[in-house]
Amino acid sequence: MDVGIAGSAREAAALAADLVAAALVGSTSPVLGVATGSSPVGIYDELAQRVARGELSLAGASAFMLDEYVGLPVGHPQAYRAVIDEIFTRKVDIDPSRVHGPDGGASDVEGACAAYESAIRDAGGVDVQILGIGTDGHIAFNEPSSSLASRTRIKTLTRQTRLDNARFFGGDLDAVPTHCLTQGVGTILEAREIVVVATGAAKSEAVRQMVEGAVSARWPATALQLHPRVTVLLDPEAAARLELADYYREVWANKPDWQRP
Numbered sequence: 001m002d003v004g005i006a007g008s009a010r011e012a013a014a015l016a017a018d019l020v021a022a023a024l025v026g027s028t029s030p031v032l033g034v035a036t037g038s039s040p041v042g043i044y045d046e047l048a049q050r051v052a053r054g055e056l057s058l059a060g061a062s063a064f065m066l067d068e069y070v071g072l073p074v075g076h077p078q079a080y081r082a083v084i085d086e087i088f089t090r091k092v093d094i095d096p097s098r099v100h101g102p103d104g105g106a107s108d109v110e111g112a113c114a115a116y117e118s119a120i121r122d123a124g125g126v127d128v129q130i131l132g133i134g135t136d137g138h139i140a141f142n143e144p145s146s147s148l149a150s151r152t153r154i155k156t157l158t159r160q161t162r163l164d165n166a167r168f169f170g171g172d173l174d175a176v177p178t179h180c181l182t183q184g185v186g187t188i189l190e191a192r193e194i195v196v197v198a199t200g201a202a203k204s205e206a207v208r209q210m211v212e213g214a215v216s217a218r219w220p221a222t223a224l225q226l227h228p229r230v231t232v233l234l235d236p237e238a239a240a241r242l243e244l245a246d247y248y249r250e251v252w253a254n255k256p257d258w259q260r261p
């Protein structure tokens with residue numbers, strides 16, 4: 001696991017965008033894994049600026065979302081399909097019909113989850129996955145106790161996650177759905193490269209566990225330690241509890257050029 005401690009959230013987003021862009025060039029039909037929530041917004045803005053400057057194109061790319069709420073009416077502004085359109089799809093030159101997400105409104109939930117797994121496989125798998133992390137250590141919506149081998153399925157959100165996300169629902173906890181469809185930890189680990197971004201003090205304990213904790217379903221993000229190509233990009237607040245922060249800074253500062261995007 002490569003840990004980059006940036007000077008600010010903005011710098012972390014720019015570094016993450018460098019990695020994502022580098023993973024996408026060289027393929028005419030790359031596959032990007034996209035997270036929703038606040039963490040990746042700066043990355044998408046960076047990618048959008050590069051597209052606008054003509055330095056990058058996602059015209060041939062497809063994208064797969066991590067998760068979707070269950071129970072929100074179609075077109076609800078907080079449905080992750082609507083959120084990803086807002087923060088990513090409409091800002092870049094990707095074909096909207098190639099941005100996929102799990103069907104949170106499906107009556108056949110198992111069938112919808114299996115179909116989503118097949119769609120990712122049929123696209124050739126995810127080249128680079130962008131991830132945020134929950135304050136409770138979730139990745140996608142794999143909440144504590146999720147199997148580290150799990151595949152796309154329905155999950156119950158923890159109260160902590162619903163409290164964290166109530167800010168998107170006008171602060172109304174009751175308006176936050178209780179369930180979601182989410183890629184599993186096993187699904188995520190099949191991405192060829194993973195870029196995690198975390199900012200702010202509220203993430204510092206989850207970040208400590210993800211980077212330095214024992215691999216355990218108690219903190220699902222710890223499963224990322226089992227993946228050979230993960231980069232974690234942090235601002236100083238999110239990195240504040242890392243025991244080996246000085247070492248990560250030294251490694252990052254002394255990376256040979258060939259290891260940089």
Ligand code: F6R
Binds near residue numbers: 037040067131134135
């Ligand atoms: C979103 C997702 C979640 C978020 C996490 C952090 O698709 O899968 O794991 O990445 O809840 O959310 P923010 O970035 O809003 O703090």
